[in-house]
Amino acid sequence: MIPKLFFGYFSVVMIVLSLLIISRKNPIHSILWMLVMFFHIAGLYLFLNAEFLAAVQLILYAGAILVLFLFVIMMLNLKKEVFAERYAGEWPVAVFIGGTMLVLILLALTSLTQGPLGSFTIGVVQADTHARAIGRALYTQYLLPFEVASLILLVAVVGALVLAKKHLKSYK
Amino acid sequence: MxxxxxxxxxxxxxxxxGVIGFLIRRNIMIMLISVELMLNSVNISLVAFSHYLQDMRGQILVLFIITVAAAEAAIGLAILVSLYRNKAVLHTDEIMEMKG
Structure with missing residues (x-):
């Protein structure tokens, strides 16, 4: 009963928060609601016994990505934004597409059957600690994807520098 | 349970x-935030699958998704900054250089 109550609280708050995020006029308000949303997602991860991911969620998303968004907002002129029209003209079409997608996903969900269970039971993970279990899998079985992820980050660094540079032509 | x-x-x-927010808003910033929302919702489902199937793969995939989300946010915001510097617009329907 208590887990269901917890889940009910998390789901209601998260749905309300995501509606707030997409509907606020001022982007700063959206981003601050997003911060609350990230805290709730981290709570849901804890609820699912993924404490390392909850920490990564808080450090990386709430600590890095949201601060990046806030920094960029400071460079833009938001005075006009508060008076501008929020929604595009075709919003009924968008809501229809989204609603259809949701109905399709929920219909497909009714025939969900669970696959075979793996070897990482709660007892195994608890004996090994979660961070060590995830790190062992990451550095042995998934080493190549891990290196590819580092390449993606390198591309992001170089791309962001090149795109945001002011006088690119003077270097030619 | x-x-x-x-x-x-x-x-x-x-x-x-997140999809609806991406489609209905005019502000590019909010569209980027909607993309983050979509990525996070997928992360929730992956962690849930990982917990219920007692497998680590879902959580490792979540780590990679967070990496890609960070890269995507950095590149998207850099594009936004350079767009704002060149055109001083933030709304998608005011950008029509490729309309012909």
């Missing part, structure tokens, strides 16, 4: 809200 279907349903609802 909460059924697995509930988590996937919650993830689907948040994903749909």
């Amino acid at each position: 909460v059924p697995l279907n509930w988590y996937i349903g919650l993830s689907a609802i948040i994903f749909t809200i």
